[in-house]
Amino acid sequence: MSQNECKYKFSNNLFWDTSLENIDLEKHAPYVIQRTLEYGMTEDWKLLLAYYGLDRIKNEAIQLRTLEPKALSYISALTNTPKNKFRCYTLKQSMPTHWNY
Secondary structure, three states, X not given: OOHHHHHOOOXXXXXXXXXXXHOOOOOOHXXXXXXXXXXXXXXXXXXXXXXXXXXXXXXXXXXXXXXXXXXXXXXXXXHOOOHHHOHHHHOOOOOOOOOOO
16 A cells, blocks of 8 residues: 555544645654554554554554553553553653643
């Protein structure tokens, strides 16, 4: 599947703040993976998995500085990787913000 075929199949809610024409799936892989893990629907996940493969998604997710707790738990369980291997887990704030829900 080509980049253009893939990126125009993602849900509109994933990239509300940017134009799809500006997204390069190879160059902006961490951004696309993070958005899909945090805000994507099941079909978006299947599309991401088909394009990148589970190993690349795991390797990119391990390097992300931030990731929502539910998304972290999901990718950790799916890849059988301990949470402490993820950069976002080791860099999270020791004192959570007041509105952390």
